[in-house]
Amino acid sequence: MEQKLFVYNSLTRNKEEFKPLNPGHVGMYVCGPTVYSDVHLGNCRTFIAFDLIYRYLLHLGYKVRYVRNITDAGHLESDGDVGEDKVSKKAKIEQLEPMEIVQRYTIDFHKVMDIFNALPPSIEPTATGHIIEQIELVKSILAAGYAYEVDGSVYFDVEKYSQNNDYGALNGRKLEDMLNNTRTLGGQDEKRGKLDFALWIKAKPEHLMQWPSPWGMGFPGWHLECSAMSNKYLGHQFDIHGGGMDLMPTHHTNEIAQNIACCGKTPANYWIHTNMLTTNGQKMSKSLGNSFLPHELFTGEHALLKKGYSPMVIRFFFLQASYRSTVDFSNDAIDAAEIFYKKLSETARKLASLQQNALTAVDEETDKAINGFCDDCYYSMNDNFNSPKTLEALNNLSKWINSYAASIRNSGEITAQTFERMKKTYTDFFFDVLGLKVEDSDSGDTDELMQLIIKLRNEAKAGKDYATSDKIREGLKSIGFQLNDNKQGTTDWVRI
Structure with missing residues (x-):
């Protein structure tokens, strides 16, 4: 069964055949969390989606280098390069060293990912561990003429870059429209252009996290870390770059500009983005009281939940929607996911002891149908990692497995090869690809x-x-x- 994998590429806005730069190998970079607060459910949805992608690429036999960063410095409260560093601000409030904040929330993040049965990445670099690489990247962009220094800070010159490059290629917007929708520079702003963004920021004396650089004591801009680390571990150009859809307009747009400015190449061939979460049709928001932390889902201790749900039920719930679709939380929707998950889980439990009866005359129609459902698991995942369709295919296999386990039908009616393929496909996709467990x-x-x-x-x-x-x-x-x-x-x- 020869099939090709097709991936939706946010950069081209098309579904394309996946062709890695290096046959048999895949380089994948996913923007990780900023570790200054509890991991929120939107993060969980994103990282579970990329765990699915990672798992399937491994299942197909690719050697995958999966890099997911930890942002522990340089992420300000505003994308406009103003406000405090989020980690530093948290450290001041709690009167702790910034690295104590980083350590606590990084450990918590890993615990949550482990609870959801997400595989760890191949490499998990931190921003603070790659200050030298970020400084060198700023030097390269300055040397190429796409940045300028003002009193110890260095900014990327978007309008100069746009003379020869499409700055809005990823978000599909024209430079003129972006300029018109951006605030007018104030008299105290050091930037030359309204869209210019910080590569290196001069630190005030009270700033907790700062490093020496050719431009004085400072800290890196948020967008810089991902460019520096993806370059170091995956090269100037690699296969997949991913993250939440909210990163497209600014963060990923600026990453592309940085990479082209210093290396002459768009960093990734395929850009993959997950969609947002809603609750009962409304966007999740702390102010509305309709957002959840993972432990609230597990315990049910939230005003909008009637009970708690297991981690595998929540993972299954996410998998019931395409990563590009909005996921809407409601008690009814999670209840339905729980029933469906338990049904497939019961089937998975029976597989270890399921033995085929003595072969009889082969029912060719049945044999063909079961092989077709096995094929459907691959067809679905090869169609842009379509996990909802994959679950449908598993459900169809589940019906046959249960009928054989309960002796409703004679398992000798299919060939031994088909019987073993049915068991292996179900096991491979339930456990290894979808990352589910029998709880x-x-x-x-x-x-x-x-x-x-x-x-x-x-x-x-x-x-x-x-x-x-x-x-x-x-x-x-x-x-x-x-x-x-x-x-x-x-x-x-x-x-x-």
Whole structure:
């Protein structure tokens, strides 16, 4: 089965066949968190999406160098190069060293990613660990004539850059429109142009995080770190650059300009962006009280939640939408995801002990259908990492696996090759590609409860109380559980 992977490229706004620069190898850079506060759910959604992409590329056999940075310096409160550094501000409020803030929130971020079963990146560099590289990058941009220094600060000259390059290539906007929609420079502003952005910022004496440079004591601009680190670990040009959609208009636009200015190349061939989260149709916002921290979702301790949900249910919920789609939180939507996840999880649990019956005459139609569902898992993921369609394909395989596990159908009706492919495909995609786990809290308790209910039903049947027996069976079916009485006199159950 030969298939090609197609990826939506934000830069060209087209779905394109994925062709890595180095056959068999993929370089991927994803903008990581700024570690000054608890990781928010938008971050989780983004990093779970790129975990899916990372996992699938590995599954296809690519050797992937996945770089995800930690922003621990240089990210100001405003994209306009004003305000305090977010980490420094937090450190002042809590009367701690900035690196104490960085350490605490970096550890918390890693814990949350581990809870969601996200694989760690190949390299996780920090801004403070690459000050030298950032200074060298500023020197290169100055030497190329695309930057200027003013009293210890260095700014990128957007209008000069735009004379030979399309500054709005990623966000699809024209320079004139951006200039018209940007505030007029104040009399105290050092910048020559309204769109110019800081590469290096002169530090005030009280600024907690500052380093020596050719232009005096200062700190790097936020956009600089990603260019410096992607260049160092992936080269001047690599395959995939990603992050949240909110990074497109400024951060990623400026990264492209920096890279072209110093290296003459757009840094990445494919730009991938995740969409935002909403709650009951409204954009998530702290001020509206409709945003969630991960632990609030797990415990249910939030005014808008009626109960807590497991990490795998939340991961599954995210996977039910394309990474490019808006994800809307509601209790009903997460409840539906929980039911669907538990159904597929029960199937995954049965695979280890599932054995094929003795081969009979092959039902060619069934054999073809099962192979088709296996193919669909790949077709779906190859269509721009379409996880919702992949889950549909797994659901179709799940129905056959459950029917064989419950002896509703004879597994000898398909070839041994198809039987093993069915098991392997389900296992590979459920665990390795989608990154799901069978949660202990769900497995044992549910099975023990179902066995008790089956025992009560069997006692009712033995006493010829068929009305109660049927009532139990139909009641379970109405809430998503189907009982199957086998020829051997036993009863199995599956989620439906």
